[in-house]
Amino acid sequence: MSLLVEVFVREPDGKRQILDVPDDAYHSGGFESWRRTVWGSEFVRSLGARFLPVLAERDLEVEAEQVPEFLSEVGLLRAHLDAIAHGTENPRTVEEHRDGIELRLRIIEESARKAVEIGGGVLIW
Secondary structure, X not given: OEEEEEEEEEOOOOOEEEOOOOOXXXXXXXXXXXXXXXXXXXXXXXXXXXXXXXXXXXXXXXXXXXXXXXXXXXXXXXXXXXXXXXXXXXXXXXXXXXXXXXXXXXXXXXHHHHHHHHOOEEEEO
């Protein structure tokens, strides 16, 4: 299974409306196991991440007003890709693991930028 990265908006009644994603769009935030082994790892936490580590406990819902701070966290993790690849569990080579993390961070970042454009939030579940 894979974590999904979605953009949402809030309806006037407060309900969350997830936006449609084209069928051919790849919007994976990583493997389900990454909740603990990557995003929720002690190593990622030690870098100062506070949003993505939530995935170790539950789905992550970043509200519209939090998205700029969330983007900063994604940038922080992108700046430490090599260290994260070395410091987190992976069944692959370090290079493959790094590439996978980089791809997922790019997907998360693109979704967050879209959320900023429309005044929405980001859901990773």
